[in-house]
Amino acid sequence: MGKLKVLIVDDEYLIRNLLRMRINWEEQGLIIVGEASNAQEALDMVDKHRPDIIFTDIYMPYINGIEFSSRVLKKYPDIKIVVVTGHDEFEYAQQSIKIGISDFILKPIRASDLLHVTEQLKRKIDEERRRDLELEKLKQELENNFPYLREKFLYQWLKGTLSIEEIYEKAEYFTFPMFNRRAAYQVAVIEISSSSEEQTEEQLILLGMECRNRIEAFFSQDSEVIILSEAQDRMVIISFSEGGDLVDDCESLKLILIDSLPCFLNIGIGRKRGNIQEAHLGYQEANRALHYKVFVGHNQVVCFEDIIEGREDHYRSKPELLQQLQFYISVGSTERAAQMLTQIFDVSFSSKAKFRTAAMDVITECQRAAMERGIEDEHTLNTETLVSILTADNLPELKRILESYVLTVSNTINMENQAKAGNLISQVKAYLENHMRDPNVGLASTAAVFFISPGHLGRLMKKETGQTFVEYLTDIRMKRAEHLLKTTDLKGYEIGERVGIIDPHYFSVLFKKTMGRSMNEYRIGKL
Incomplete structure (x- = not known):
């Protein structure tokens, strides 16, 4: 911190001179930038020099010290003002506390009192500036992280983890006016993969970036569309557009990308929603529609409502049961996993599409559990097995194949867990021998x-x-x-x-x- 600037205001020259001569201001890290004999002159100096500290008398002609201080603090609230007063004026000077005077110093002025006041004010100014600097850094960090926080809010909304109050509050903060309009919206999930088997990791990253740029350019004229990058190869489109048709847009977008880039494109689209708290349902539907690429092939736009027969009796997934299933698979508990599978399918399905959708949920949890354990062998990600599950003609056959698949994945993970546990205990034994x-x-x-x-x-x-x-x-x-x-x-x-x-x-x-x-x-x- 550089030298602090001091302004002395008093209509008596002797008092001003006494203040100036009482201490060595330079040694205290202070510099006197001016002296004024009246408040009007002092106000001009304040505008010109912007002092950090002002010493002022109370009784001065035309404008007294308290009125002068009030005007200064109204315009420059950071300036510290010290009132110089006599004992007989002290009670009057106390009125200045209400306007924000920093301190008092009594006449006759002693060097020790002056040093004490200046030291206190220096510390206070230093603390305030340091606090302001930290606040400025926090503001800068918030500004830098604003895009990330904006996307985080959208992901929380899509995951269904926010209350209605939090949704509207954050939507206003992150400037999403369409949320407050209670407009209908639709969610689509896009998955991009390379059409060439020889592309390097760097080329795949560049392909994902190029696809993102072209998708953003495609929707650039529609402010009612939000685009999120979920991963290198996955993006989420949220459309609040009242006049547009997201399905038609996605079909057009698909043709543009596969015609101009070496990629495959699959898009899953959820149903339109009017309730702002149902975004997680639309997001889940889009993901489930996307999973149908397993048997519909590449470069397809799949709408969730097209794969559900009987509009009055839609299949509803059971997230709590699916989470428990994934947990039992992840820990290699085959018996519990089989029991949970029975609970998931303990319902009546009026169509093949419904029980295949339920099977897709189970397959997703199996694959997620396997990938979280770093297991990607032929038993856990066997395309032929997945296709046979999704093309099963009846529920008993589907359940038999699906149960075999679940038990295979669970057993594979169980063996992996046992191998890791045995290796860990071997290391612990060696550690105990040595320590x-x-x-x-x-x-x-x-x-x-x-x-x-x-x-x-x-x-x-x-x-x-x-x-x-x-x-x-x-x-x-x-x-x-x-x-x-x-x-x-x-x-x-x-x-x-x-x-x-x-x-x-x-x-x-x-x-x-x-x-x-x-x-x-x-x-x-x-x-």
């Missing part, structure tokens, strides 16, 4: 080393070794102690320290309890 000497080694500290919860580690240890964590650690410590008794002449307490038990009495008791003999008896027996 048993540390008396602080325990379940919590070991779990922290391997970035898992103590409860999870305890369960894995019991499952893999048949012992609790404490039992296993005690066992290897006693075996090490037994070895040291056989091969060294160390004293009992020294052996205890070598195996991480520093209390000699506790070590002696624990050794006898575990080995069946005291250390002395053990050594005698050894001899």
